Amino acid sequence: MTARILDGKALAARRRTALAQQVAALPFRPGLRVVRVGDDPASGVYVRNKDRAAREAGLDSETIHLPEATTEAELLAVVHRLNEDPAVDGILVQLPLPPQIRQDAVLDAVDPAKDVDGFHPVNGGALLAGRPGLVPCTPRGVMLLLEEAGVSPRGARAVVLGRSTIVGRPMSLLLLNADATVTTAHSRTRDLAAECRRAEILVCAVGRAELVRGDWVAPGAIVIDVGINRGADGRLVGDVAFAEASAHAGAITPVPGGVGPMTIACLLENTVQAALARRAG
Ligand code: NDP
Numbered sequence: 320m321t322a323r324i325l326d327g328k329a330l331a332a333r334r335r336t337a338l339a340q341q342v343a344a345l346p347f348r349p350g351l352r353v354v355r356v357g358d359d360p361a362s363g364v365y366v367r368n369k370d371r372a373a374r375e376a377g378l379d380s381e382t383i384h385l386p387e388a389t390t391e392a393e394l395l396a397v398v399h400r401l402n403e404d405p406a407v408d409g410i411l412v413q414l415p416l417p418p419q420i421r422q423d424a425v426l427d428a429v430d431p432a433k434d435v436d437g438f439h440p441v442n443g444g445a446l447l448a449g450r451p452g453l454v455p456c457t458p459r460g461v462m463l464l465l466e467e468a469g470v471s472p473r474g475a476r477a478v479v480l481g482r483s484t485i486v487g488r489p490m491s492l493l494l495l496n497a498d499a500t501v502t503t504a505h506s507r508t509r510d511l512a513a514e515c516r517r518a519e520i521l522v523c524a525v526g527r528a529e530l531v532r533g534d535w536v537a538p539g540a541i542v543i544d545v546g547i548n549r550g551a552d553g554r555l556v557g558d559v560a561f562a563e564a565s566a567h568a569g570a571i572t573p574v575p576g577g578v579g580p581m582t583i584a585c586l587l588e589n590t591v592q593a594a595l596a597r598r599a600g
Contacts (some may be wrong), residue, residue: 322542322568323468327460330467331580333374335376338587342377349594350379351409351435351587352401353472356394356420357387362413369411369520369583376587379406391420395428402430408594409435411586435589438484446492447522453589457492461522461543470520470541472499478514480504480531480558481524486545490522503575511535523558533563542571545578 330567342349355366366382373380385396394416401410410433416422431441437455445452465472477499478506481487491503504514515521515535521542523531536542536559546558557574565571572578 321567325464325468325543325570325572325577327464327572327577328575328580329583330464331460334463334584335372335587338591339376339585342591345594347594347598348377348379349409349590350404350407351381351411352383352407353380353382353411353413354385354394354401354491355382355413356385356389357417359415361461362415366413369586372583373587373590378560378587378590379576387417389417389420391413391424394405394425398425398428402428402433407433408432408597409586409590411436433593435593437489437589442490444585446489446496449496453593454493454585455485456589457486457488457524457545457578457582458493459585459589460492460578461545462493463576463585464543464572464581465520465541468541470570472497472520475499475519476517477520477522478502478504478518479522479524480515481526481545483524487523488536490524490545492524494520502578525558527558528556529558529560531559531564533560533567536567538567539569540567542568543578544572544574547574547579 353366353369355362370380370382401407410424410429417560426438429439431439432440434453437453442452443529471495477494479487482503482505491501495501502514504511510513512535516537518540521540524545526546528550542559544557544559548556550556554578
């Protein structure tokens with residue numbers, strides 16, 4: 320079997336075009352503010368990509384770049400100012416933050432109605448309760464990729480590798496809310512390979528280059544690779560050994576060009592969702 324490739328880049332491009340049309344028809348411009356603290360080069364690339372994509376979609380986007388030595392109180396003051404600013408619909412604080420700043424204190428300070436990353440406990444609680452809210456971008460993007468591929472989670476055995484608050488946990492909840500039977504695996508899981516082999520839908524969000532081997536993948540399984548890692552030769556690779564897994568899977572996302580572009584598309588969609596919800600109520 321040779322797996323079908325799930326092209327996240329193409330799907331994200333289509334969704335961004337549709338969103339730009341929706342935004343152009345609005346009587347206002349949804350506002351996104353990305354806050355970056357310090358000079359981490361990887362964060363710089365992510366922030367620039369988000370800002371460019373937001374502008375292309377017609378959003379009013381701005382990056383606020385603060386120095387590495389910014390204190391927690393100074394960052395909280397910026398977040399509070401953005402919470403109060405009526406022109407701002409979405410606030411994203413780029414992670415990681417420098418060590419003098421407590422990440423939780425900052426994420427908790429963002430107005431849940433403007434929390435387009437979906438990391439505020441109020442939005443996490445809504446997801447847990449199966450209520451509407453702002454959903455973290457990467458797992459939301461995975462659900463859209465599954466939908467596009469015609470894969471229904473209902474009744475399916477899904478295995479999620481990873482339990483971070485950013486990807487793994489919300490991913491498991493979204494699949495559960497979509498009626499999958501979900502196993503969440505992590506670094507303490509015994510016999511990871513056996514757990515993976517039971518999956519009809521396998522989502523890998525671990526951050527270990529090519530951890531998941533071909534013989535961990537059940538015949539015909541849908542494999543979604545969230546991981547972004549540098550391989551030994553410097554190439555970007557996922558958590559899944561792509562060539563090996565493709566020989567077993569029914570469908571698989573590539574790295575790059577799979578989940579990554581969907582994350583950005585969903586950030587833009589969350590911003591428009593937040594803008595419409597704030598004005599509705
Ligand atoms: P974290 O480091 O926060 O979480 C990793 C998870 O994987 C943890 O739950 C950890 O278990 C588990 N884990 C680590 N090692 C193993 C192992 N050997 N076997 C089984 N489980 C293991 O990472 P993130 O969730 O933030 O990100 C995961 C990956 O996804 C990274 O490569 C990241 O770059 C990528 N990513 C990609 C995005 C995209 O847009 N495509 C967006 C966000 C992330 P435990 O809890 O026990 O420690």
